[in-house]
Amino acid sequence: MTHPNSAAIREAALRPLDGAGAGFWALLTGLSLITAWGLAAWGYQLVHGLHVTGLSDRIFWGTYETNLVTFIGLSYGGAVVSAILRLTGAEWRSPITRLAEATALVTLLIGAVFPVIHLGRPERLWEMFTRPNLSSPLVWDLIAVMTYLFATMVFLYLPLIPDLAAAREEYAARGGPRWRVRLYDRLSLGWSDAPQQKRLLEWGVGVMSVLIIPLAVTVHSVLSWAFALTVREGWHSTIYAPYFVIAALYSGVAAVILVVAAFRRAYRLQAFIETRHFRYLGFLMLTLGLTYLYFTFSEYLTEGYANTRASVEVLGLLLQYRFAPLFWSFVVGGVLLPVALVAVPRTRTAAGVTSAAALVVAAMWLKRFLIVVPAEALSLMPGGLAAYRPSWVEVSITIGAAAAIPLLLMLFFRVFPVLAVWEMEHGGVQGVPARGDD
Numbered sequence: 095m096t097h098p099n100s101a102a103i104r105e106a107a108l109r110p111l112d113g114a115g116a117g118f119w120a121l122l123t124g125l126s127l128i129t130a131w132g133l134a135a136w137g138y139q140l141v142h143g144l145h146v147t148g149l150s151d152r153i154f155w156g157t158y159e160t161n162l163v164t165f166i167g168l169s170y171g172g173a174v175v176s177a178i179l180r181l182t183g184a185e186w187r188s189p190i191t192r193l194a195e196a197t198a199l200v201t202l203l204i205g206a207v208f209p210v211i212h213l214g215r216p217e218r219l220w221e222m223f224t225r226p227n228l229s230s231p232l233v234w235d236l237i238a239v240m241t242y243l244f245a246t247m248v249f250l251y252l253p254l255i256p257d258l259a260a261a262r263e264e265y266a267a268r269g270g271p272r273w274r275v276r277l278y279d280r281l282s283l284g285w286s287d288a289p290q291q292k293r294l295l296e297w298g299v300g301v302m303s304v305l306i307i308p309l310a311v312t313v314h315s316v317l318s319w320a321f322a323l324t325v326r327e328g329w330h331s332t333i334y335a336p337y338f339v340i341a342a343l344y345s346g347v348a349a350v351i352l353v354v355a356a357f358r359r360a361y362r363l364q365a366f367i368e369t370r371h372f373r374y375l376g377f378l379m380l381t382l383g384l385t386y387l388y389f390t391f392s393e394y395l396t397e398g399y400a401n402t403r404a405s406v407e408v409l410g411l412l413l414q415y416r417f418a419p420l421f422w423s424f425v426v427g428g429v430l431l432p433v434a435l436v437a438v439p440r441t442r443t444a445a446g447v448t449s450a451a452a453l454v455v456a457a458m459w460l461k462r463f464l465i466v467v468p469a470e471a472l473s474l475m476p477g478g479l480a481a482y483r484p485s486w487v488e489v490s491i492t493i494g495a496a497a498a499i500p501l502l503l504m505l506f507f508r509v510f511p512v513l514a515v516w517e518m519e520h521g522g523v524q525g526v527p528a529r530g531d532d
Contacts, residue, residue, distance in 0.1 A: 373442055
């Protein structure tokens, strides 16, 4: 059955593919230059070694591990949110699922690069596969990330199949670029909208929606164990696995909101991505934020109540001394302000929820930094606090990686439809702005 607004949905979904204005090329150029500078900084590190970073024998994990946990956490939110919304049958999900799934893949690709960047001899990475130390959580983290990466690619690709067939027909009819027609023809796998194909596709998407959730939980749990399975005070905690999972969901939902807001504005998708989508995502982010605040309080309460020398020193660094400004900035900017922006009806708008999401993404990077560095600053042997300041190399690589995320998303949606056309046509999306939409 043809959807009453099928033509409008397809036009909006293919809008980013048809042309690009001066603003697109200016932004693409700027992001490309920033990413290239980050790659150049990594090249400089490869030539001169890790001593060009702020790392030392005391602070052996720093900005790179912060980025690893942060970017993989962002991917977790996009994949799981899309999977949960599919499994619960939330009809409002359809206009944002493609953006969420693409965000999951791109942030995962960027995050997975940081263990390689941190290697002093990255050409020896192959030994992780040929001579793995199966007692190391880092090996299991590699296996989990690679499995999750493959699942994320499949999860993104399956719903694309009917949309690629629609794009093939559209460009073939209008005499569009031949390379597009050939590419879409091959990737659509002969899709003809037959009943058997629909059943297989729905079954495949349903299976991947079920599988992606435990895979994502496994990835971030194993990642947390790289910290928790040590004897270092501040890391050795039984709560770290669920703590990391909730943090990943919290920041991941915020990242999805930012991406949805950016593409909604850039490609005039307000008729399909309405204010209610931001409200619903905002409520989800609010719930996760309060849950994360509870986990944080529980972690520090139990550490402080134990009152051991090492735990008191770590808490003192966070709450009172060297890292206190960063910690309280996280509490206020990463939890209290975002919760207030979403909780107050007056600020529960697209702009308000997007502002809250921006605060969450920035503050959760800060929180990961506070997990990694302060515990290392305390010596396991008698001695003073170790100092760590990221060098220009680490800062450049971090900024370049952050710029690569919107860059890759812009390039992805120059080739593939930005909206899930087939799902929207079969999900009853009317494409009429809600009252009070902005």
